[in-house]
Amino acid sequence: MENRLYGYAGKIARINLTDKTVTHIPITKYVPKYIGGRSVANRIFWEEVKPGTKAFDPDNKLIYMTGPTTATGIPTGGRTVFTGISPNSYPEQYCWSGIGGWFGAELKFAGYDGFILEGKASEPTYIYIEDDRIEFLSAAPLWGMLVHPTQKKLEEIHGRGVKSIVIGPAGENLMRNASITTSNDNVAAKSGFGAVFGSKNLKAITVRGTGAIYPADIPKVFELRLKMGEPYMRPSPIIHEQTHGMDQNTIPVEGGWLRGQVACSHGCNQHCCRLMMNMKSAFSDERINQVEKCVGIFAYGFQQDCSWTPIMSFETEKNHFLPCKMLSCEMPEIDVSDPYVKELFDKVPGDTVNYWKPDFDKGSVMMDMCNEYGIDKWDVIVWYMTWFSMAKKEGLLDELDFGMEADVENEEFVKYFLDMITYRKGKYGPIFAEGMARAIRTLGKEKFGDTIYKGRFSQVIPGKRLDIPVSLETAWGHSYHWQGRGFEGSIPKPGWLATSLELMTSTRDCQTVEHHHQKYEEYLKFKDDPCHSPVLVEGVVMNQNKGELKDSVTSCEWQSPDLFWPDMEAEAFTAATGIHMTQQELDEAAERSRLLFRAILIRNFGRDREMEVNAIFPTMQYPDPWGETVSWEDWNDLVDLYYNRRGWDRKTGWPTRETYEKYGLSDVADELEALGKLP
Amino acid sequence: MEDNTARTYGNHIVQYVPEYSFCAGCTSCEVVCTLVHDGLVSPSYNRIFVDRDNRSMIHTVLSCQQCSDHPCFDKCPKKGQAMKIDENNIVWIDEEYCVGCGLCAKACVFTPSRINMVRSADKSKRKAKKCDMCRTRPEGPACVQWCPVRCLGTSENSVATPLGPQEKPMPKEAK
Ligand code: SF4
Ligand code: SF4
Ligand code: SF4
Numbered sequence: 001m002e003n004r005l006y007g008y009a010g011k012i013a014r015i016n017l018t019d020k021t022v023t024h025i026p027i028t029k030y031v032p033k034y035i036g037g038r039s040v041a042n043r044i045f046w047e048e049v050k051p052g053t054k055a056f057d058p059d060n061k062l063i064y065m066t067g068p069t070t071a072t073g074i075p076t077g078g079r080t081v082f083t084g085i086s087p088n089s090y091p092e093q094y095c096w097s098g099i100g101g102w103f104g105a106e107l108k109f110a111g112y113d114g115f116i117l118e119g120k121a122s123e124p125t126y127i128y129i130e131d132d133r134i135e136f137l138s139a140a141p142l143w144g145m146l147v148h149p150t151q152k153k154l155e156e157i158h159g160r161g162v163k164s165i166v167i168g169p170a171g172e173n174l175m176r177n178a179s180i181t182t183s184n185d186n187v188a189a190k191s192g193f194g195a196v197f198g199s200k201n202l203k204a205i206t207v208r209g210t211g212a213i214y215p216a217d218i219p220k221v222f223e224l225r226l227k228m229g230e231p232y233m234r235p236s237p238i239i240h241e242q243t244h245g246m247d248q249n250t251i252p253v254e255g256g257w258l259r260g261q262v263a264c265s266h267g268c269n270q271h272c273c274r275l276m277m278n279m280k281s282a283f284s285d286e287r288i289n290q291v292e293k294c295v296g297i298f299a300y301g302f303q304q305d306c307s308w309t310p311i312m313s314f315e316t317e318k319n320h321f322l323p324c325k326m327l328s329c330e331m332p333e334i335d336v337s338d339p340y341v342k343e344l345f346d347k348v349p350g351d352t353v354n355y356w357k358p359d360f361d362k363g364s365v366m367m368d369m370c371n372e373y374g375i376d377k378w379d380v381i382v383w384y385m386t387w388f389s390m391a392k393k394e395g396l397l398d399e400l401d402f403g404m405e406a407d408v409e410n411e412e413f414v415k416y417f418l419d420m421i422t423y424r425k426g427k428y429g430p431i432f433a434e435g436m437a438r439a440i441r442t443l444g445k446e447k448f449g450d451t452i453y454k455g456r457f458s459q460v461i462p463g464k465r466l467d468i469p470v471s472l473e474t475a476w477g478h479s480y481h482w483q484g485r486g487f488e489g490s491i492p493k494p495g496w497l498a499t500s501l502e503l504m505t506s507t508r509d510c511q512t513v514e515h516h517h518q519k520y521e522e523y524l525k526f527k528d529d530p531c532h533s534p535v536l537v538e539g540v541v542m543n544q545n546k547g548e549l550k551d552s553v554t555s556c557e558w559q560s561p562d563l564f565w566p567d568m569e570a571e572a573f574t575a576a577t578g579i580h581m582t583q584q585e586l587d588e589a590a591e592r593s594r595l596l597f598r599a600i601l602i603r604n605f606g607r608d609r610e611m612e613v614n615a616i617f618p619t620m621q622y623p624d625p626w627g628e629t630v631s632w633e634d635w636n637d638l639v640d641l642y643y644n645r646r647g648w649d650r651k652t653g654w655p656t657r658e659t660y661e662k663y664g665l666s667d668v669a670d671e672l673e674a675l676g677k678l679p
Numbered sequence: 680m681e682d683n684t685a686r687t688y689g690n691h692i693v694q695y696v697p698e699y700s701f702c703a704g705c706t707s708c709e710v711v712c713t714l715v716h717d718g719l720v721s722p723s724y725n726r727i728f729v730d731r732d733n734r735s736m737i738h739t740v741l742s743c744q745q746c747s748d749h750p751c752f753d754k755c756p757k758k759g760q761a762m763k764i765d766e767n768n769i770v771w772i773d774e775e776y777c778v779g780c781g782l783c784a785k786a787c788v789f790t791p792s793r794i795n796m797v798r799s800a801d802k803s804k805r806k807a808k809k810c811d812m813c814r815t816r817p818e819g820p821a822c823v824q825w826c827p828v829r830c831l832g833t834s835e836n837s838v839a840t841p842l843g844p845q846e847k848p849m850p851k852e853a854k
Contacts, residue, residue: 071720073711102731105706109722148734151733152734160730161722183733210721210723212721213720215714215719218718225707231827232828233827233828235695235829235830235839236703238701260736261703261828262704265705266705266706267705267720268707271703271828289734289735289737
């Protein structure tokens with residue numbers, strides 16, 4: 001038998017755009033200790049990027065990694081990750097951003113587990129990879145093009161079947177919310193890495209690979225294909241829907257619309273994303289198809305916030321299902337023999353917010369523009385547009401002249417505004433192209449950010465008006481997500497305390513990869529006094545570590561964690577690589593990756609307890625739907641518990657030497673000690 | 680494009696119309712095809728091809744139609760050894776004898792060719808890969824068995840209306 005590497009492709013390409021050079025690093029320099037994906041990227045960033053580097057500096061490195069399960073046929077392995085300094089984070093910090101599609105698998109077929117993008121090209125460039133060959137080509141004919149036309153042009157040049165990741169005009173113009181897009185409208189959006197591409201004069205990367213990836217245990221791969229996410233294995237026809245949306249945001253659609261379900265990534269056994277067919281385009285009379293995930297629903301009408309059902313976060317052995325089943329409308333039947341069944345399915349309605357009335361065509365146009373310009377849809381729907389709605393109703397826009405009446409219910413204004421921020425037009429284009437967190441500060445946060453919107457009403461306590469600021473900003477320059485207020489705000493206090501702790505120790509909205517999941521029986525233990533519960537803290541640690549594994553092994557947010565199959569990721573890792581790894585060992589690797597992330601934040605970005613508590617605490621002072629907030633004392637008690645559990649110093653929030661050494665990172669401890677950043 | 684209207688085909692893999700089941704573009708069919716035959720995953724080995732459309736996100740699945748007159752077989756310089764015809768009239772490749780010349784792939788009457796070629800600097804590794812309907816698998820075609828949305832079947836045993844071999848699965852407009 002050949003001396004073969006299973007799972008991995010074998011090397012990482014270091015691509016220097018300044019010198020147009022490529023060198024190789026063997027993947028075995030980092031694995032299995034750092035698993036793959038984000039964990040490897042964290043190690044590379046720690047070793048290579050110095051403190052003081054800014055997002056748009058040529059010295060910022062954008063690291064792209066696949067995982068050992070990518071292209072092995074193990075479901076969800078097609079997910080991949082970018083890391084680097086995010087221009088969208090406030091302040092700029094080290095971030096990550098996941099992306100699906102076929103690009104990662106194709107890159108592995110070409111022989112690479114990932115690449116490090118460094119330097120800056122002297123002129124618009126794109127990279128073409130065909131197996132061993134990596135070329136730097138002029139992007140002059142592509143620069144300025146929209147996302148889909150760019151992808152098409154690359155297929156024309158390099159042949160059908162190549163896989164590309166591209167940016168649109170938003171990335172070229174350094175809009176801080178710019179995304180990187182690949183096939184099936186899959187994006188790496190939240191960290192604004194599209195703008196980092198733009199800052200490096202990089203328009204696209206196109207790959208064709210002809211090689212092979214060898215999973216170590218093929219029978220196990222097939223077993224996983226049958227078990228992970230309990231695949232539907234039934235026909236999934238195109239459905240002619242008559243309505244769109246959910247709850248109070250359900251809207252009738254004249255003539256109906258066509259829904260197909262598509263997979264997000266290579267070799268997956270699910271089809272979680274909705275393909276909306278024959279939709280209105282922003283750019284031509286031709287009808288288009290576009291992919292929608294959860295937040296997209298609100299583009300079409302946003303009068304009430306998302307509802308929340310306990311089963312979405314807290315599960316029992318009898319009743320638990322994966323979030324992906326909701327978007328494909330394939331939820332399993334409720335097991336009524338569950339003693340908790342009533343509580344689990346007791347829906348909490350979202351607050352009434354009245355941001356905009358239903359308009360199916362306008363929603364489609366908004367989505368199309370985000371797709372084609374390459375902008376993070378999330379911030380457009382949840383933050384820019386809601387701000388316009390609320391600020392206008394509170395009379396804040398009277399003195400701002402946008403050159404057109406700011407009206408989020410007018411399709412023309414939506415187009416006008418997205419055009420303005422993408423191309424930095426007029427007085428306000430350059431301001432809002434900096435992302436909402438920065439724009440609000442330029443305008444004056446006290447007035448344009450913190451003014452209370454008087455149109456939010458609880459549906460838990462009917463008629464009760466609840467304070468919410470006109471700018472839905474939470475920590476780190478991101479908008480609220482599943483945090484008790486703002487967007488997806490109907491989760492009760494024990495839940496939003498957990499998600500806020502997750503956010504506090506992160507650098508971006510992390511609910512896209514760490515949606516909090518815990519057993520319902522555990523929830524019962526901490527629901528009455530969550531701030532003093534080690535059980536809640538244990539849940540937070542578990543979800544964070546699973547988040548680390550999702551981007552490392554790789555797996556996905558919609559299939560993991562499976563609370564009743566905790567070693568799923570370990571089984572997948574072992575099947576792909578042939579390296580036996582128990583769940584405990586993999587969890588230790590996740591802790592190690594997490595520690596590296598922490599060390600990067602401490603060394604490069606000055607992270608400590610004071611900084612992160614001050615970033616998160618004010619966001620929890622607006623009431624949740626029950627009117628609840630958290631006190632300074634209670635929150636700090638919870639932070640103490642969490643730091644203790646992690647092995648971090650309570651005063652500074654810095655991990656101790658002992659903790660670093662426990663996970664094989666004594667070199668990291670040495671460096672931090674020399675900098676005076678060890679407690 | 681060749682006119683294949685007069686041609687007749689043996690039992691082959693079909694993609695069903697989207698009203699029955701819509702291809703999710705997951706590429707599981709490509710993956711399982713190479714896993715069961717070759718013990719690996721590679722776009723040079725699969726015998727079924729998801730022709731992806733990045734704009735419409737409507738994907739067409741292509742594979743060998745098992746032509747009754749098998750022009751690929753006729754062009755094989757080692758026919759009878761490298762290419763064989765079984766009792767069900769399925770043309771299959773016996774890789775031990777395949778010299779990887781690519782003449783069968785060129786002779787395929789469909790575009791793109793339904794025969795995949797493994798290119799390698801090592802001549803002994805150059806092989807043609809053609810759908811053999813998983814003829815030795817007791818469970819039958821792996822792609823059909825593992826398509827998570829059951830949008831694939833076999834022409835002799837189809838449970839729904841198949842798309843024609845070159846037909847795009849574009850649904851009719853809703854409005
Ligand atoms: S490979 Fe092409 S020519 Fe040969 S049987 Fe199949 S479809 Fe016909
Ligand atoms: S029937 Fe078998 S050989 Fe043919 S495409 Fe399907 S999996 Fe491959
Ligand atoms: S396995 Fe089925 S759904 Fe997936 S790409 Fe193949 S035909 Fe389409």
